[in-house]
Structure formats: structure tokens, C-alpha cells
Amino acid sequence: MYSIKRNIENILKQRASTNKAILLTGPxxxxxxxxxxxxxxGVNKVTFDDDLLLAQAADDPQMFLYNNPCPLIIDEVQKCxxxxxxxxxxxxxxxxxxxFYLTGSQKLQLMEGISESLAGRVSIVELDGLxxxxxxxxxxxxxxxxxxxxxxxxxxxxxxxxxxxxxxxxGFYPELYSNKKKEWVxxxxxxxxxxxxxxxxxxxxxxxHLTFVKFMTSVAARTxxxxxxxxxxAEVGVSEVTVKEWISILEKSxxxxxxxxxxPSVLSRAIKSPKLYFRDTGLAxxxxxxxxxxxxxxxxxxxxxxxxxxxxxxxxxxxxxxxEYDFNVFYYNGKDKIKKNVxxxxxxxxxxxxxxxxxxxxxxxxxxxxxxxxxxxxxxEFDVLDKVKESKRGMGVIICMYDKKIYLRENLVVLPIxxx
Numbered sequence: 498m499y500s501i502k503r504n505i506e507n508i509l510k511q512r513a514s515t516n517k518a519i520l521l522t523g524p525x526x527x528x529x530x531x532x533x534x535x536x537x538x539g540v541n542k543v544t545f546d547d548d549l550l551l552a553q554a555a556d557d558p559q560m561f562l563y564n565n566p567c568p569l570i571i572d573e574v575q576k577c578x579x580x581x582x583x584x585x586x587x588x589x590x591x592x593x594x595x596x597f598y599l600t601g602s603q604k605l606q607l608m609e610g611i612s613e614s615l616a617g618r619v620s621i622v623e624l625d626g627l628x629x630x631x632x633x634x635x636x637x638x639x640x641x642x643x644x645x646x647x648x649x650x651x652x653x654x655x656x657x658x659x660x661x662x663x664x665x666x667x668g669f670y671p672e673l674y675s676n677k678k679k680e681w682v683x684x685x686x687x688x689x690x691x692x693x694x695x696x697x698x699x700x701x702x703x704x705x706h707l708t709f710v711k712f713m714t715s716v717a718a719r720t721x722x723x724x725x726x727x728x729x730x731a732e733v734g735v736s737e738v739t740v741k742e743w744i745s746i747l748e749k750s751x752x753x754x755x756x757x758x759x760x761p762s763v764l765s766r767a768i769k770s771p772k773l774y775f776r777d778t779g780l781a782x783x784x785x786x787x788x789x790x791x792x793x794x795x796x797x798x799x800x801x802x803x804x805x806x807x808x809x810x811x812x813x814x815x816x817x818x819x820x821e822y823d824f825n826v827f828y829y830n831g832k833d834k835i836k837k838n839v840x841x842x843x844x845x846x847x848x849x850x851x852x853x854x855x856x857x858x859x860x861x862x863x864x865x866x867x868x869x870x871x872x873x874x875x876x877x878e879f880d881v882l883d884k885v886k887e888s889k890r891g892m893g894v895i896i897c898m899y900d901k902k903i904y905l906r907e908n909l910v911v912l913p914i915x916x917x
Contacts, residue, residue, distance in 0.1 A: 500675045503532055504631055504638045508819035509622055510536060516620040517588045518597040520574075523624035524751035524776065525692060528671045529600040530572050532624065537598055541565060544572035546695075551576055558583035567596040575601040581614035588618045602696065602750065626669030626777050628813040629658055629917065640814040640822075641917055642854055643861050643894045643910065648902070651916050658915045661898075665806050666790040668779015685783035689713070696750050701743075708735060712743055716753065717784040720775040721801035721808075723768065723830065724755065744773075752776055754812065759827035759853050761885050768830045774805050781805065803867045804851065807896050810917040811852070827853045829862075829881065849878050859891040866897040873905040 509532070512519050521529050534542065543565055545551040554561040558580045562569075567587070574580070584597060599619070630637060633656045639647065658664075666681075667673055673684055693706055701709055712733045719729070724744070730737045747753040756772040775781035781802065787793040793802060815822035829850040852863040862879040875895060882890045893909045896917070903911045 501627065501631055501671060502634065503528065503624070504628065504636070504817040505622065505624060505819065506532070506536060507638075508817075509533075512620040512622060512819070513537070513595045513598065515594060517591065517594055518584070518599060518615070518619040519595075520599040520601065520615075520619050520621045521624055522601055522621060522751070524626075525602045525696070526670045526672060526688060527624050527626050527751075529602070529624050531671070533570055533572075533598050533600055537568075537570065540568045540570050540598065542570040542572065545576040546573050554580050562587065567591075567593070568598070569596070570598040570600075572600050573602065574599045585614045585618065588615070622819060623816040625809070625813045625816055627671055627674065628669070628817060629664075629810060629915070630814075630817075632664070632669075632674065633658070638818055640818050640820055641811045642856050643863070643892045643912070645892075648910070648912070648916065652902075655915055660790075661914065662790040662794040665778045665802055666782050666787065666793050668777045668782070669809075670777065670779065673779070681779070682783070682788075685780055688780065689784075692750070692752075697746060700746060708733065709743065712740070713747070713752075714784045716744070716747065716773065717775055717781040718798070719773060720753075720781050720798075721804045722772065723770050724773045725770070752780070754808070756808070756826065756828050756852075757823070759829045759850075759855075761887070772828050774808050776809060778802050778806050778809070800867050804865045807865045807914065807917065808852065810914070811854075814917065825855055827855065829853055829878075831881070850881070853882070855888065858888055860885065860888045861891040861894065863894045863896060866895060869898040869900070871895045871897050871899050871903075871905070871911045873909060876909060879909075 509519065509521065521533060523529050530544075543550050545554065554577045558577075561580070562583055571580075588596060597619075635654050635656060637651060637654045639650070641647070668685075670684070670688075673679055673681070689710065693709065697706075697709060712729070712735070715729050715732045719725075726737045726740045726744075730740045733740070735743075744753070744755075748755055752775065754774045754776055756774060758769055758771060760769060782793055785798065787796060787798065793799060811826070812822055815825070831849075850862045851865045854861040854863065860882050862876070862882055864876050864879075866875060876893055879890070879893045882888075890908075895905075895909070895911045896914060897911065899911050899913055901913060902916065905911060
């Protein structure tokens with residue numbers, strides 16, 4: 498059943514018409530197969546979740562493609578790395594567009610095969626979990642950047658987001674909304690089991706499965722924090738080398754996002770470690786045992802989960818427009834001292850900025866607060882960006898639970914979450 502329109506639909510159709518092949522990536526259960534099948538009806542489909550088809554493709558890729566001619570949908574293509582070279586040969590010998598529609602949930606193996614065999618021959622598109630825009634059927638599909646133009650255009654289609662904590666807690670996998678009777682615990686219990694069996698089993702030893710779940714829980718409890726391998730290692734009882742390997746597994750399979758620090762040379766005392774965010778708040782809640790929206794909202798992780806939710810909505814706004822975001826979003830945390838006069842006193846401010854969006858040589862600093870009472874002094878650390886001479890400082894933003902847009906200064910605006 499296809500019920501929720503995905504904002505990336507037009508991007509996928511356009512890419513398919515102008516490329517020899519497309520690859521739709523994303524974590525398990527975000528709707529990749531459903532979306533491809535909906536958009537490209539009548540196209541022959543095979544899935545490498547079928548062991549028989551997988552064996553046939555691995556044994557003789559040429560005969561497999563002979564029996565399954567283009568155009569062809571190949572689901573979970575990363576399970577058969579040997580087929581990439583054959584796809585390359587097919588694509589190099591045709592001028593036709595829309596030959597292959599590939600999907601894959603394991604970037605770990607998938608991107609290695611793509612970079613070696615299909616670089617420049619396939620258009621890669623990322624699908625995330627549902628965005629708030631998609632859940633409220635908002636067709637506006639531009640990435641978030643707090644310019645006047647963006648804000649003015651976004652205001653034309655504003656909708657109040659109700660029960661936001663219920664959604665943060667439930668998470669953003671499509672099945673949880675297309676099948677509203679689906680039990681929360683049942684879904685995530687099955688999700689973790691499937692993830693371990695299909696995506697992790699070949700990478701870690703079976704005896705480490707319980708330890709890996711403990712590791713996932715430890716990481717989920719640190720969503721929105723600076724990544725510290727040592728503390729996770731001590732808590733889980735594995736080496737720091739293993740923690741780094743397992744973090745890489747989570748990242749490449751789309752379960753976490755590693756937000757890079759903003760470290761220009763002029764900000765000499767910036768912390769170089771990245772921050773980590775779980776890509777789905779519902780999964781993070783399940784792993785850390787926040788069992789209801791009410792306990793989450795009033796619990797110790799409320800601020801971190803709210804920040805994780807906001808960061809993910811911003812990332813989705815990029816990917817749903819078909820854009821990369823790794824070189825556009827950063828955070829800053831450091832000890833670059835800024836002296837400032839506050840109430841007649843000179844004080845020293847340590848720079849900490851939740852998110853910095855860099856676009857066209859302009860830096861947009863963003864503070865994420867769960868509060869409904871935003872104040873200008875929450876953003877004193879934004880001034881550290883004035884030291885960066887190679888970029889211009891743009892509009893600063895406080896994204897929070899306040900119910901309307903309000904300017905606190907000429908270069909500082911408060912935006913409710915429905916502006917994302």
C-alpha cells in the first residue's frame with residue numbers, strides 16, 4: 498500500500514529520465530522499494546533478499562542479466578558486489594536512459610562497489626525516514642537555510658505541528674504511519690533483529706550480537722553529544738578500535754549521522770571531535786527505553802532528542818531536494834574567547850553553536866532549544882563567527898517550541914519548528 502507522498506518523487510523521476518541508472522540508498526524500512534515500485538510501475542523487479550536470485554546473480558552475472566533484461570529494478574543490490582562490473586559493461590554499451598533502478602540499505606558494501614565500478618554512471622539519491630513536511634502533505638521542498646527568501650516562501654504553507662512529542666517518540670519509519678495499529682515495541686524489536694541478522698551478521702561474529710545491541714544502546718544514549726570513543730568503549734566492554742569499527746557500521750547503514758566540527762584555522766581552539774546523532778528518534782527512544790512520549794518529554798534526554806529531531810529534519814530537507822549536505826552543515830564547540838560587554842560588564846564567552854549552515858560563503862548559526870521562551874542571550878556564542886574573515890555571517894536562528902516567528906535582533910530570528 499502506498500499512502501504517503503514522498504517529497505523526493507519528482508527528483509527521482511527526473512534523475513531516471515536523464516541518467517542511465519539511478520541508485521536509491523537509505524536505511525532499512527524507510528520505503529525505498531515501495532517508492533521505486535510506485536514510481537516505475539511495470540518495470541521488471543528482482544530482489545537479492547531472495548537467496549535463489551542472489552545465488553544466480555553471484556554465479557553468473559551475465560546470464561542473470563540476460564534473463565532479467567533492462568529496464569530492471571534490483572532491490573538490495575549491495576548483497577551481490579560481483580554484479581557491479583557487469584552493470585558497468587551494460588551501461589558503457591548503451592546510450593539509453595533508465596536502464597537500472599537500484600536500491601540498497603548497506604552503504605558499507607554498496608558505496609565500495611559503486612566507487613569502483615559505477616562511478617559517473619549512476620545517479621545516487623538518498624531516502625530518509627518521513628519528514629514532518631511529508632507527514633503533513635506539505636509540497637514545499639526547499640532545503641532549510643534561514644534567508645529572508647526561504648522564510649517568506651515557507652510562511653505561505655505553514656501548518657501547526659501537533660503532538661510533536663508523540664511523533665518524536667514514535668519515530669519516522671513509514672510503516673508506523675501507514676499501519677497505525679502497528680505496535681511501537683513490536684516494530685522496533687523486529688527492526689533491530691532484522692538489522693543484526695541482515696546487515697551486521699556478516700561483519701561481526703555471532704557471539705557479539707548481544708554486545709553490539711549494548712553498543713547501539715550506549716550510542717543512542719549519546720545522541721546529540723560529542724563523539725567519545727573512550728567512554729563508549731569503557732561502558733560496552735570492547736576496545737576503542739572495535740567501537741570505531743562499529744560506529745562506522747552504524748553510519749554507513751544510515752542509523753547515525755556524524756556531524757563534523759567547524760574548524761577554520763582562525764578558530765584555533767575548536768574541538769576537533771564530531772558529534773553523533775541517531776537518524777531516527779523512535780529507534781533511539783526504543784534502545785534507551787523511553788517507553789512513552791510523556792516520560793520522554795519530561796525526562797533527562799528530552800533536550801537531546803529534540804535537538805536530534807531538528808537536526809534530522811534539516812538533513813531531510815536537503816536529501817529530499819536531491820542535495821548533498823555533508824559539506825554544508827557543521828557544529829562548533831571550542832574555547833575561542835570572545836570579550837563582550839553585558840550589562841556594563843566585560844565577560845568572556847566560549848563559542849558553542851549547535852549547527853552552522855554554510856552556503857554561498859555565508860555562515861548561518863543555529864541554536865536549538867526545547868524552550869518556549871527564547872532570549873537573545875542564548876546566542877551570544879554566535880559572535881565567534883565574526884572572527885572568520887573568509888566567510889560572512891548570515892542570519893542567526895533559534896529553533897524552538899515558541900509558537901510564532903519573532904525577530905530578537907536584526908540578524909537574529911526565532912523560528913518555530915514548523916518553519917523547517
